[in-house]
Amino acid sequence: MTNLFCGRRSAAWLIMSALAAAVPAAYAADAYPCQVLRIVSPYPAGGTTDILARLIGPGLSKGLGVPVIVDNKAGASSNIGTESVVRSQADGCTALLGNNTGIVINRNLYKLKYEPTRDLTAVGLVASTPLLLYVNAEFPAKSVAELVDLLKKSPGKYSYASGGSGSPQHLLGEMIKIQKSVFMVHIPYRGQGPAQQDVLGGTVPIAFETITALTPQLKSPRIRVLATTSAKRDPKLPEVPTMNESGFTDFAFENWYGLFVPSKTPAPVVERLSQELQKVLRSPEVTAKLAELGSRDVSGTPAQAAKFIAKELPQWEAVVKRSGATVD
Structure with a gap:
């Protein structure tokens, strides 16, 4: 009787141990470490950044299992909202829907208290238009x-x-x-x-x-x-000429947008957020909406986004110099 009881207790202990081991694994795979994900749009409502943040929000909420809110923090050509994310906790609970202005252009015009490409980590690109x-x-x-x-x-x-x-x-x-x-x-x-x-x-x-x-x-x-400003005429507007066709030279530019988190955010959190972002961008409804809005597909991994941004840095620095632009 004792041996039977001990055997049953041992079997029960093994089952409980297996379940206990499985819980952390499931938690790591499924649970996002935030009660809410806040996406900062560093511009007022109505612009492209705000439109894209609200487009990806519902899909991220579904994939991560937490509410997603869009927080418009406008001012100083996106610097106020961008810096607020840089200074936020690096826990994956605050992200930036940033663009080429805040990430690669402003560093050539403003005396920033942060370096966007150092203090922010790219989760992935969202759109280019x-x-x-x-x-x-x-x-x-x-x-x-x-x-x-x-x-x-x-x-x-x-x-x-x-x-x-x-x-x-x-x-x-x-x-x-x-x-x-x-x-x-x-x-x-x-x-x-x-x-x-x-x-x-x-x-x-x-x-x-x-x-x-x-x-x-x-x-x-x-x-x-x-x-x-596209290199070729847009299929949606075939009657509209390009700037280069209209008498300008080297006048082909696009605005790009991406999701960013503070640079010290744990790599597993960045990866999880990246995977969910890519799922959202591949979903039929979001793909169709981006096409309707004239965006081309630029989705990819954090590493691919970082490589893309590294190429953009010297290009926009040259545009700032060529234009002679200054901060008003």
Whole structure:
């Protein structure tokens, strides 16, 4: 009887030990170490960054098993929101939906208290999209050539909007001024959403905007698209010429966006977040939405994102120098 009891107790102990060993493994594989994932969008609502953050949020929430909230922290051309993530706990509970402005451009224009490429770790890229040069429908120019003629005839009479000093939208406006020896006044806003609204309303007549953020307005009678910054004409807008076709040189640029966490975030957490991000970006609904918004597929691993960003650093540094842009 004693041997039978001991045998049963030993078997029960083995089963319990096996279950106990399995629990941490399951926890490591399935449970995300946060009650909430906060994605900081360093711009106001309505711009491309905000749109993308809210697009990937539901899928990440489902995959991670925690609520995902988008926190708009605008200001200083995305520096305020970016720095808030740099200074946050490196636990995977706070992420940044950043773009080329905050990650590779601002370091050439501002005296930052942090180094984005050192103090942030790329989880993965989310999207890459060309920009459109567009004007308010009441503006007299019907083409880029007519726009340049107006700027030459009336230096300083016209202005262009951007989401902030140092943004690609700002730099591309400066590139027009440099390449064509014209002058227009730069009006920086606290994000592309407010800038777009003022162009739609006619307060400022000219701007660049990503095709992603401008998609809802492409059929609007309030704007006119003059050109795209893509290397080739966009399939969605086959009638719109590229900037290079419109008399400019080396004028092919895209805005890219990625998910980042503080650099000391544990590698397993980064990897888990990366895997879930890639699942979201491969999902049919998100893939279709990104295509609708004019984005090309740039999804990949953290290592692939880091390699991509390393190539972007010297390219945008050269654009800043060529444009002669300064912080307003």
